[in-house]
Amino acid sequence: MVKLAANLTMMFNEHGFLDRFAAAADAGFTAVEFLFPYDHPVDQIAERLDRNNLQLALFNLPPGDWSAGERGMAAVPAQRSAFPGSVALAIEYASILKPARLHLMSGHGRRDDPEAVAAYRDNIALACAASAPLGIDIVIEPINNRDMPGYFLNNFDWAAALIEQLGHPNLKLQYDIYHRQILHGDVLTSLAALLPIIGHVQIAAVPHRHEPGSGELDDIGILQNLDALGYTGFVGLEYRPMGDTVAGLVWRDRLTSMENQ
Ligand SMILES: O=C(O)C(=O)[C@H](O)CO
Ligand SMILES: [Mg+2]
Numbered sequence: 335m336v337k338l339a340a341n342l343t344m345m346f347n348e349h350g351f352l353d354r355f356a357a358a359a360d361a362g363f364t365a366v367e368f369l370f371p372y373d374h375p376v377d378q379i380a381e382r383l384d385r386n387n388l389q390l391a392l393f394n395l396p397p398g399d400w401s402a403g404e405r406g407m408a409a410v411p412a413q414r415s416a417f418p419g420s421v422a423l424a425i426e427y428a429s430i431l432k433p434a435r436l437h438l439m440s441g442h443g444r445r446d447d448p449e450a451v452a453a454y455r456d457n458i459a460l461a462c463a464a465s466a467p468l469g470i471d472i473v474i475e476p477i478n479n480r481d482m483p484g485y486f487l488n489n490f491d492w493a494a495a496l497i498e499q500l501g502h503p504n505l506k507l508q509y510d511i512y513h514r515q516i517l518h519g520d521v522l523t524s525l526a527a528l529l530p531i532i533g534h535v536q537i538a539a540v541p542h543r544h545e546p547g548s549g550e551l552d553d554i555g556i557l558q559n560l561d562a563l564g565y566t567g568f569v570g571l572e573y574r575p576m577g578d579t580v581a582g583l584v585w586r587d588r589l590t591s592m593e594n595q
Contacts, residue, residue, distance in 0.1 A: 335593050336561050338586070339365040339391035341536070341572040346579045355382035361580050365389040367433075367570045372396060372423065376430045383431065391568035392473070392508075392534055393427070394437040395461065396420040405477075406439025408461070409454035409486040413441065417457050421464050428470055434568065435471045435534050436461070437508055440486035450486060455500065462502040473533040475508035478516035490518060490528070497531050506533025510572065515540045515551060522559055529563055538573035545573055547585040554589050561593070 340346065340363045346354035351374065358366050366388050371379050383390055398404030398413060398420075407413035407420055424436055438461050443450035461472045476493050477485045487493055490507075497505050509532045514521055525532075537557070539549030546553035557569065575582040 336557050336569050339367045339568040339570045341570050342366050343369040344572055344574050352382055355386045359386035365391050367392040369394050371427055376427050380430050390431050390433040392433050392435045395424040397439050405482055406441035408438050408457040409440040409443045409450045411449045411453045414453055421461050425464050435473045438472050438474055442484040443486035462504050466504050471504045471506045471533045473506045473508035475510055478513045507531045508534045510536040512538040512540055534567055536570040536572040543574050544576045545582045545585045
């Protein structure tokens, strides 16, 4: 049975951020994830997790100035001096919130730029070293160019080769099925091949990023396949509900009834 984590940045937007924890628990979730906690005092988030008996699957390191279009700092040479401070902030939150994984976004850049690649490798090492004592994995996620034009990490094979080359025991792949399908397709075969390095999975229907099962792939079949492969991590539901979040959860009932067959 796959372990689902509601993504509280995208789901339950009927409520303010801190009230989404209770809404997710009321809807039957036992785990959540979100992109960025940094606008809220860490103790308030910890209290909502605790009060609602929720596990935290994942959140992201600070992305730079999101409203100015920044999408991470790790592969951005001009951000080298700011990067250690961003890791320190993430570790401050992580030491209290205790997520299973932290997602490190690369930011914009080109993989044929040696300075960007060098910054990325060095910054990954720094983030892995800082999170290892907490028992937390760093995950890196290839993101498709349609949603994030110019994003540095936009190739699954390149990401997998880098993880192998760097050899940090706590560096893993964040496999977002939505991005995978848009970038390369071949979801089932690549899930099986990459399973040993996958630290976190996310899902949304392609192409509109709505509820699983509402797009071009058999998302429920893919989740069953992932389970059969022996994946034991979380699956983050990183989708934008088409309407009311709870009404849209009928797809989850279909998954559960198939799992119980
Ligand atoms: O966009 C995604 O798929 C993500 O997982 C990032 O964390 C944020 O954009
Ligand atoms: Mg994702």
